[in-house]
Amino acid sequence: MIARDHFTFAELEQWLDQNRVTEIECLVPDLTGVARGKILPRQKFTEDRGMRLPEAVVAMGVTGEFPEEGPYYEVINPTDRDMHLRPDPSTVRIVPWATDPTAQVIHDCYDREGMLVPFAPRSVLRHVCDLFDAQGWAPVVAPELEFYLVARNTDPDVPLKPPVGRSGRAETSRQAYSIDAVNEFDPLFEDVYAYCERMELNVDTLIHEVGAGQMEINFFHAHPLGLADEVFLFKRTVREAALRHDMFATFMAKPIAGEPGSAMHIHQSIVSKATGQNIFSNPDFTASKEFYWYIGGLQKYIPAAMALFAPYVNSYRRLVRSNAAPINIQWGTDNRTVGIRSPVAGAAARRVENRVIGADANPYVALAATLACGYLGIMNKIEPSPECKGDAYLGDFQLPRSLGEALSLLREEKDLAAVLGKEFITVYTEVKEIEYAEFMKVISPWEREHLLLHV
Known part of the structure; x- marks a missing residue:
């Protein structure tokens, strides 16, 4: 083959x-x-x-x-x-x-x-990947993409609601990680997996997320451009499969009032092309200075990049003080209340997870922007703030609260413009x-x- x-x-x-x-x-x-x-x-x-x-x-x-x-x-x-x-x-x-x-x-x-063409999204991601390549680095990413299944709705004035599953009933309560709740939509997901297999999309785990009818699909880690292509194609795929089962699949950041929003968490690390080693780890398995600088870059530039991570008015409805979406640029190990999380992993798999990005973001733009933030952090040796070891939701908002505010910040940020x-x-x-x-x-x-x- x-x-x-x-x-x-x-x-x-x-x-x-x-x-x-x-x-x-x-x-x-x-x-x-x-x-x-x-x-x-x-x-x-x-x-x-x-x-x-x-x-x-x-x-x-x-x-x-x-x-x-x-x-x-x-x-x-x-x-x-x-x-x-x-x-x-x-x-x-x-x-x-x-x-x-x-x-x-x-x-x-x-x-x-x-x-x-410099403003085409795929061109922007290609350019950012080329910057890493010039340093002898290969960025590695793995998106986690959330979405909702909703009942077919042809009237935009009518609120969305969860679809009816095999049991003949719609979900009325939150079913995080429930196997039975996913099985309610077995016929749909059998089609989704069959389509993905024929398309050679490298999807990994399917789980039921917190919201009623909310799902998450994880992708295997790979090069950013190929994975952006896969997310782009997957969105088409799951929408098509849902239509064939008389429901909609939506990647809106906040489709249903009172339910959690949908994110596209992106895990990211960098491999040295010369050694094949993860540059976020030292030879003695401790975290490297590049690991901390990458986090420092995310902390400095995420607020200005929010219009790229949260591109619509609806996006900011997701970013509220709760246990489902970040409101900050704090970082922490195995801490889901922060915007920048470092999962527990061995030295070879040490990585950073950007939890700010919405499911509604263009995958090419989102990947380019988060990699640009980290790249600037390493190149400018930006030190991060001290690690947050408590509940970051108890702190202040550190992200723009509206699209208008986010656009103003993006226009003013010269470093991101130079990279993107x-x-x-x-x-x-x-x-x-x-x-x-x-x-x-x-x-x-x-x-x-x-x-x-x-x-």
Whole structure:
């Protein structure tokens, strides 16, 4: 079997032949993480080996809106020029739910000069990984992704509720780590695992999380770019499987009032390419200075990166004082009340877990941002605060409380812009301002209930 990481275009064609593929879904992740692109017949894909799309396609908000003026157009050409999309052969996978033999291939975005488009999310993560590579390091990550199963809901004015399981009843209480609660949805998860197996997604453990209908899937540790691709494809997969069982799967950070929010915890470490050893550990198995500097970088830059980790107005509903989501940038060993956790592990597996990131974050952007924070910590030798050994929820909020505040912090942070790219930060913040403005046009039920006759 050909190693996927080393697929050439010739081997890609061989794979398409072996799977008798007749159509190709040519995908590119946009800022939101939505799959944009085109569906091509196999012959046209083979002849063209790529396609073109307007560059703004990867630079619009979740509502499909674009800024009308401003710094956005200092990066995005106002003539609406094309990007040139090139397939990454290593990303080819079957579409297991398609009627005809169909493959999906993720593409990278290039300009007419052959340079990566700097504001495309996959480009940003590639660039950050290249910075680690230049230091002789290989970053290793492992996401834990939470999501909710909810009853089919076609009216956005109606609150979401848990779906009905095999028993004919919906969950009405919290069932953390319950095997029986997961088994309520056996038919769905059998499809999910079957789809993941056919797509060669390296999913690991499935558990029931705290919320009613809330699940978590863990991924095996691997290189960031490949894992971002897998999270991107997994989201498509579980949504499709849920629809086939008459329910929705949602990765909203806070879909149901009164229930815990959904996170994407990311475990991260660094391996020396020269020695193959985890640089977070010394030869005597103690924690290295790089381990502490990495934590110091996360502590310094997470507040400014929050618009990347918590990208929507809804994201900040998750980050409340409770036992389910962090409100701080404290760090601690085996302490789930802190934003930055170091799990108990041997020297070879010593790692840092960023618990701040929401399930609604774009996986490419989130991985790029958390790695950028740690990279800056090591390069600038930033010392962390003393380890928190108690309940960090008893302390003050150390994170922005709203998207507007988070965007202001991101715009002001020059170090992150230098690593992630000024073009990306400009496009991202301008798009998020449009989304925020759209949200502010909506009057919520809370406002009508409490303000209508009382103010």
